[in-house]
Amino acid sequence: MTEATRVPRLVVAAPASGSGKTTVATGLMAALAGRGLAVSPHKAGPDYIDPGYHALATGRPGRNLDAHLCGTELLAPLFAHGAAGAEVAVVEGVMGLFDGVSGPGGPGEHASTAQVAKALRAPVVLVVDASSQSYSVAALVHGFASWDPEVRIGGVVLNKVGSGRHEELLREALDGAGVPVLGVLRRTDAVGTPSRHLGLVPVAERRAEAVASVEAMAERVRTGCDLDALLALARSAPPLPGGRWTPEAAVGTAATAREAPAAGEAGPLVAVAGGPAFTFSYAEHAELLRAAGAEVTVFDPLRDEALPEDTAGVVLGGGFPEVHATALAANEPLRREIAAFRGPVAAECAGLLYLARELDGVPMCGVLDATARMTDRLTLGYREAVAVSDSVLAAAGTRARGHEFHRTVLEPGAGAEPAWGLVPVSSPGGGGRTEGFVRGRVHASYLHVHWAGAPELARRFAERCGAWTAGAGRAARA
Structure with a gap:
């Protein structure tokens, strides 16, 4: 078993796009790196821009895990390759947790965050936009936690919480849901990650501002989330079987033979x-x-x-x-x-x-x-x-x-x-x-x-x- 297959890991997912996955995932990467940990950053799907922020947060290359582009069988080996030498890995999901395309993984699941989580045997942190709900959050979380028994929802981060009283109502509703609250982020406009026609503006175009944005995300996660509980959840991931992908x-x-350059x-x-x-x-x-x-x-x-x-x-x-x-x-x-x-x-x-x-x-x-x-x-x-x-x-x-x-x-x-x-x-x-x-x-x-x-x-x-x-x-x- 290679070193990377034992790397603690978790997947940051959400019920839908726009819930705050990028803020939580990037902030968590940066917060853990700020503790002196070697953090391996990953992104589900074909996104090029988020991995740039992940790399800025961790000092390691942001890497993609895409079941369609690379094949389901390569998800774990590619993860093991990217996470080699890391002390913890954080995977940011894509779209809603179970949103994918029809394909060999089953209708709607192929290339989804859920498929990546299952391939990596990784616990999931569900980021919920709680801005327009209170007790209904329990039904939402219960539905996601029970939908697929192979996907383990290990905790919830409540995002866009309006007040102390709002937080109390949400926590009360989730007391009986069986899924712990691992973080609460208040509604704020403090984190500036400007977007344009294809998503966030890449790091290379706004380096100084991007550094400030990543630090703001990290501060939100540090103050609003239980980092020790999140680390414990990551460490609960079982050993990942199989080998490591190597270039x-x-x-x-590959099919075509090629003569290597002569020595020297x-x-x-x-x-x-x-x-x-x-x-x-x-x-x-x-x-x-x-x-x-x-x-x-x-x-x-x-x-x-x-x-x-x-x-x-x-x-x-x-x-x-x-x-x-x-x-x-x-x-x-x-x-x-x-x-x-x-x-x-x-x-x-x-x-x-x-x-x-x-x-x-x-x-x-x-x-x-x-x-x-x-x-x-x-x-x-x-x-x-x-x-x-x-x-x-x-x-x-x-x-x-x-x-x-x-x-x-x-x-x-x-x-x-x-x-x-x-x-x-x-x-x-x-x-x-x-x-x-x-x-x-x-x-x-x-x-x-x-x-x-x-x-x-x-x-x-x-x-x-x-x-x-x-x-x-x-x-x-x-």
């Missing part, structure tokens, strides 16, 4: 976009690229006027280029270099827009003959995907699971060689379409894919970067 094993079992020889350098405009990334992506033999470095398209020296491949992930379009356009030297770059490029969502001819009327890199603009329509949901064209990222016919999350539209939405054929998970019988672009060594798409669920993508990309570097070197020596 080395993941790329080692550096692998191909992969430059990954970061900074305020490109904040959407899963920690496992860089780990998988390194395990596949690549070196990984980060560059900021807002500030860096050139790609890192000896760049063999570029990864342009997700983020908010629409918010920073003018500044991205102003960095003409980097746009020109990316337009002229001939090595492998993997771009998703924000990266797709950055490679377009223009975004909201301002020039981008012009690698793709397409234009992008903001709209009022949100495109959101899990997708089943199959690679339509051979590319540096995927062989034609490769199947993957992904997620779309954007308010922009690209015209045209697919090139002559599309990247993916997509089917919404919610309607597997229809609604299929092609999407994205494969152009030379460029693979660009709206689809977010978690490479831990498809490690062959990381391995193939690293392989193509190595092959291109070797070819460029031979050409230079010729």
Whole structure:
């Protein structure tokens, strides 16, 4: 049994979105870290933004646990990988506790917080918005505690409590419910975590303010919750069976063989976009690229006027280029270099827009003959995907699971060689379409894919970067 499988852990969930999960989970992470504990932060679902606040609260990478993108069988191994060396782990849930999508986990449960809690054998802390109820809270908590016997509701945190008398009524109602009250947070506007069209503003765009927000959340939890009781609940989690996911094993079992660099020889350098405009990334992506033999470095398209020296491949992930379009356009030297770059490029969502001819009327890199603009329509949901064209990222016919999350539209939405054929998970019988672009060594798409669920993508990309570097070197020596 590995060390990580014994890590104390709990899941912070709620009856519905907007109940205060993020405040309680992030505040609890920061409060426990403030006690000197090594806290492992996790987020159920495909969210990129909350993990940034979790990382700020704990000093460790925020990691996602997503049953659809990675598979139910990887939830516990990925958790064990992320929690290695931690003294306690906190998992923030997604939506309502039992809200998911239809899938192999059962109608409505697949990719839910409940599914994650069961896979991790972790007790659940239910955060209840008590602002408009008193005795009814007992029926609500009893219903959630009894709905699924495999999900253990270990305690309740009452949020948005209006007064001392309101708290008394709530506690009195819950006395007979069999679920202890582990915290009471009063109604307040003190915690400022500004939102915009896709959720909270990422940490990278408001670092100083984000630090203050996390500390405010921590103070609320410290003063309103019983930290000792929450720790005891986390420590009541039983040992987690099974092994730990490792990026080395993941790329080692991928289908495509690749020659490792010779001893003492550096692998191909992969430059990954970061900074305020490109904040959407899963920690496992860089780990998988390194395990596949690549070196990984980060560059900021807002500030860096050139790609890192000896760049063999570029990864342009997700983020908010629409918010920073003018500044991205102003960095003409980097746009020109990316337009002229001939090595492998993997771009998703924000990266797709950055490679377009223009975004909201301002020039981008012009690698793709397409234009992008903001709209009022949100495109959101899990997708089943199959690679339509051979590319540096995927062989034609490769199947993957992904997620779309954007308010922009690209015209045209697919090139002559599309990247993916997509089917919404919610309607597997229809609604299929092609999407994205494969152009030379460029693979660009709206689809977010978690490479831990498809490690062959990381391995193939690293392989193509190595092959291109070797070819460029031979050409230079010729």
